[in-house]
Amino acid sequence: MTVRLRVAPSPTGDPHVGTAYMSLFNLAFARQQGGAFVLRVEDTDRARFDPTSEQQVYDTLRWLGLDWDEGPDRGGPFAPYRQSERLDTYRPYVDQLMAAGHAYSCWCTPERLQAMREDQQKRKVPTGYDRRCYGLTREQRAELDGFADVAVVRMLIPDDAPLHFTDLIRGEVNAPKPDDQVLLKADGFPTYHLAVVVDDHLMGITHVVRGEEWISSTPKHLLLFDWLGWDRPAFAHMPLLRNTDKSKISKRKNPAARLTWFQEQGYLPEALVNFLGLLGYSLPSQEEVFTFGQMSASFDWTRVNTVGPVFDLDKLEWLNGHYLRELAPEEFVRRTLPFLQRAGLVDDPVTAAQQAAVEAAVELVQPRMKLLTEAPDLLRFLLVDEQAFVVDPVAAEKELAGKQDVVAAALAAVEAVQDWQTAPLQEAIEVALLADGLGLSRKKALAPLRVAVTGGTVAPPLYESFALLGRDRTIARLRAAAGLAAV
């Protein structure tokens, strides 16, 4: 038997980081087993449906390299893969369950159900549907209050419903006894519980990997598999990603709950994948920096944690810096360019001169970045239009004020340099400013020059920066800082 796994996002807004998390573990196991990974869109909630969401799911998962074998966009033997297009598929099973006495119609209004629930809570008794409609015909029910015109279909949960199952990650698990869950809504759409069971069976899903939040509804699914006479799939309930306050990760409390946030912030997909893998999983070797391939090769459900991990951005940033430094120079440039374009520092498309300037600076900025979004600040002094170059006033006040003589001395030294390279520049400046010249310490001598030429107190190494900037621009900036007019 080949294993088949699926991830089933519901298109309701920005793709959730949990979708990527589930996809990663699903895929790791599927690839290890040579099985299939299916993307199914669970759009049965027309109230929360967002038409732009589905494409965003595709984009973000592909960005992460978590690609699927079958799905709405690429088809497959069990198409369609969108539940809204499978309404006719679910119908016969509802009828079958009704005929077998496992399900019944319910005409209760939402208002009555809500009042019932509130009353139950007030009386501190377990909440659950009171079966007002069970055993009644439509006519009989219409006599009573709280009657709705359109019926829903509910499961008739038996007293001996199975509340126990084996989980790949947790072992033997108990779950609560459900109440009479709705299977078919008044709008004709199935609920998740019906759709997931029918689709998982029809699509040959062998392993159901989902969040821990689903443990409590698993008995409903078990019942449906049994009633329909289908084999149960294997279940793996993943721990839930948490906010810092330990609650289930949410877009409201945590910007990192949105997958697109990571792209915006300049994270590398390989770093995010590694980090997500680290949350709840560890390689037998204990190595923490690993690729998807390594994770997949050694994958073992029993090594997945049961504790919901807090999403710690510090560690992700460290990992991101690590992957950034490992990038080949041309790849580093390729990934950095969009962020420079967004900052308006280079054109789109990039000119040959700009491309060359960035390439020349790679060595200097690559070890200094943790996020791609940091590139504009590090490279601004080099890429900015000379007319638009400005010295940060705070930095100028701190390091440049009263140091015109230092700048002037450096200017004179540098103007005499014929071979505009790091080493000759260093020699000329150090002769003029250090012990043999003005007698300054290296620290004191270079601070004003850094501000004068790069515009701030934090920058790549100075002589290298001079070399990259070129003779004309360097001299012009020194001249301006020394209070001299341009020639």
Add this chain to the structure above:
RNA sequence: GGCCCCGUCGUCUAGCGGCCUAGGACGCUGCCCUCUCACGGCAGUAGCGCGAGUUCGAAUCUCGUCGGGGCUACCA
């Protein structure tokens, strides 16, 4: 409230009865490198929630307790 899941440094984790005076990583602190900032190197900081029990021996097993989380929808 009820039911269910979970509980090792601040965070991610290793550990599956003796190898643990609990190991690694991130963070933080200090030192080294150094023209700033990084990178890199070295050192340090900090944890088995609590209480019983089982056992020659418990972070590891059992029970209780406390704590956190999830579910309790015609949302997924």
